[in-house]
Amino acid sequence: MERSVSATGIEEQGTAATTPGINLIYCYLSEEQYAHQRGVSIRTCQRDRALRQGPPYTLIGRQVYYRIEAVRAWMLSRERGAERQPEAPRTRRGR
Numbered sequence: 001m002e003r004s005v006s007a008t009g010i011e012e013q014g015t016a017a018t019t020p021g022i023n024l025i026y027c028y029l030s031e032e033q034y035a036h037q038r039g040v041s042i043r044t045c046q047r048d049r050a051l052r053q054g055p056p057y058t059l060i061g062r063q064v065y066y067r068i069e070a071v072r073a074w075m076l077s078r079e080r081g082a083e084r085q086p087e088a089p090r091t092r093r094g095r
Contacts, residue, residue, distance in 0.1 A: 028058065028065040 035042045048054035049064070055074030058065045 025065065027068050029068060029071065031064040031066070034066045034071065 029037070031042055031045055035045045038045070045054060045064075049057060055066055055071045058067065
């Protein structure tokens, strides 16, 4: 069986896993993969879900999966630009 690594860093086996539509979980990240790519602990992801602050997720049994496109959309919704103009530099006043 041949192995390949997708753009998300997920190792996949065989040719069926690389064809969307055949493998239903092809476009999903497991909770562990999501936490690792985000740079947080699994507990942080669980807390975000409980507080409804994270991206949408899917439960399959007791396993949590995040759709890659939903995570990207969530990240884009949290993107911040320069919200205000920088202030003039402050001068130091002598005492």
